[in-house]
Amino acid sequence: MLTSPRPAADATAIGPLPSGHPPVKPKRVGVLLVNLGTPDGTDFKPMRRYLREFLSDKRVIEWPRAAWYPILYGIVLNTRPKKSGHAYEQIWNRERNESPLRTFTRSQGEKLAKRMAGEADVVIDWGMRYGSPSIAERVEALRERGCERILCFPLYPQYSASTTATVNDKFFEHLTSLRWMPAVRTVPAYHDEPVYIEALARSIETHLASLPFEPERVIASYHGIPQSYFRKGDPYHCHCQKTSRLVEERLGWEKGRFMTTFQSRFGPEEWLQPYTDKTVEALAKQGIKRIAVLNPGFVSDCLETLEEIAGEAGDIFREHGGEHFSHIPCLNDSEGGMDVIEHMVRRELGGWIG
Numbered sequence: 536m537l538t539s540p541r542p543a544a545d546a547t548a549i550g551p552l553p554s555g556h557p558p559v560k561p562k563r564v565g566v567l568l569v570n571l572g573t574p575d576g577t578d579f580k581p582m583r584r585y586l587r588e589f590l591s592d593k594r595v596i597e598w599p600r601a602a603w604y605p606i607l608y609g610i611v612l613n614t615r616p617k618k619s620g621h622a623y624e625q626i627w628n629r630e631r632n633e634s635p636l637r638t639f640t641r642s643q644g645e646k647l648a649k650r651m652a653g654e655a656d657v658v659i660d661w662g663m664r665y666g667s668p669s670i671a672e673r674v675e676a677l678r679e680r681g682c683e684r685i686l687c688f689p690l691y692p693q694y695s696a697s698t699t700a701t702v703n704d705k706f707f708e709h710l711t712s713l714r715w716m717p718a719v720r721t722v723p724a725y726h727d728e729p730v731y732i733e734a735l736a737r738s739i740e741t742h743l744a745s746l747p748f749e750p751e752r753v754i755a756s757y758h759g760i761p762q763s764y765f766r767k768g769d770p771y772h773c774h775c776q777k778t779s780r781l782v783e784e785r786l787g788w789e790k791g792r793f794m795t796t797f798q799s800r801f802g803p804e805e806w807l808q809p810y811t812d813k814t815v816e817a818l819a820k821q822g823i824k825r826i827a828v829l830n831p832g833f834v835s836d837c838l839e840t841l842e843e844i845a846g847e848a849g850d851i852f853r854e855h856g857g858e859h860f861s862h863i864p865c866l867n868d869s870e871g872g873m874d875v876i877e878h879m880v881r882r883e884l885g886g887w888i889g
């Protein structure tokens with residue numbers, strides 16, 4: 536729990552309380568940053584617990600339960616925890632014994648609290664859709680501090696039902712259990728916000744300037760979703776394309792140097808294309824020797840960016856004749872990244888603060 540240093544409002548301002556009255560708390564405004572989630576450890580048990588919660592979510596896997604559960608419980612949860620645990624081991628933050636996603640999310644919360652320190656009675660907290668700290672736990676912690684208004688911020692620049700909506704679902708689900716429900720708001724997608732586009736463009740320029748080579752192609756690789764979700768009306772694909780178009784316009788490069796792809800296929804369906812791994816392979820085969828890849832859809836580096844892109848995609852590129860591969864880090868808790876988070880929070884708190 537991260538609080539601005541201003542003293543709390545005077546809780547006794549309403550006068551003496553009748554006996555048996557529950558304690559009166561100072562009125563505060565809470566901000567809850569929520570990212571996807573992460574296992575508590577890389578061993579089979581915590582991995583299975585996390586994957587079970589994640590892959591049981593109907594917003595993530597939309598197949599009928601009667602078809603999906605036999606596969607989930609019969610195959611996926613017996614095989615994937617070991618494989619994923621091994622992948623997480625490659626990127627695990629051993630100092631804190633946690634995944635990078637949790638480390639970055641915590642740091643974003645702490646840095647946001649410092650940036651909001653001038654605001655009276657604003658409390659910043661963070662949680663995860665799957666695993667810990669849970670949304671319910673952190674909403675309760677905010678209410679304990681007197682937050683009668685809560686802004687829930689799903690940390691996804693591009694909206695998808697499989698990410699943004701499921702965070703909001705879980706948030707609202709907890710509210711249904713409360714007698715005294717806080718007033719709530721949720722932060723919308725910000726795929727085309729100028730502050731976000733500028734932060735991405737600058738992170739690309741800064742990173743490229745630090746490289747000993749000049750990439751012939753720079754690829755914006757987004758997490759994919761099944762094409763069927765897109766056909767049912769999920770705006771995610773359009774949000775990704777718009778982010779890429781705006782970044783490309785801002786960079787002002789020659790046409791064709793900046794590309795957009797989709798990574799992390801899961802299951803037998805067709806996912807959004809072009810696929811990142813296939814594109815990287817094709818570029819290497821075409822004789823392209825130098826590329827850089829960024830992940831604009833991820834607010835923090837995580838398994839999908841550090842292992843799948845910085846690791847695997849780099850290997851694929853080199854195996855097929857590429858020579859220089861560089862991963863451009865996510866905005867994480869950088870100044871530019873924090874500018875984006877602070878901008879969105881201040882805008883969405885309009886009328887609640889200041």
Ligand SMILES: C=CC1=C(C)c2cc3[nH]c(cc4nc(cc5[nH]c(cc1n2)c(C)c5CCC(=O)O)C(CCC(=O)O)=C4C)c(C)c3C=C
Nearest residue numbers: 571572573595619634636695697698758760801837838839
């Ligand atoms: C049908 C399956 C999946 C959909 C749809 C999906 C959408 C989606 N996911 C992210 C962001 C992240 N996904 C992460 C891991 C991950 N995603 C899926 C499946 C779907 N994702 C799986 C099976 C996994 C786990 C991989 C494993 O452990 O084996 C992560 C990484 C979490 C971490 O701790 O590092 C993120 C982040 C987005 C943005 C998205 C749709 C827009």
Ligand SMILES: [Fe+2]
Nearest residue numbers: 571758799839
């Ligand atoms: Fe995912």
Ligand SMILES: [Fe+2]
Nearest residue numbers: 772773774776
């Ligand atoms: Fe589209």
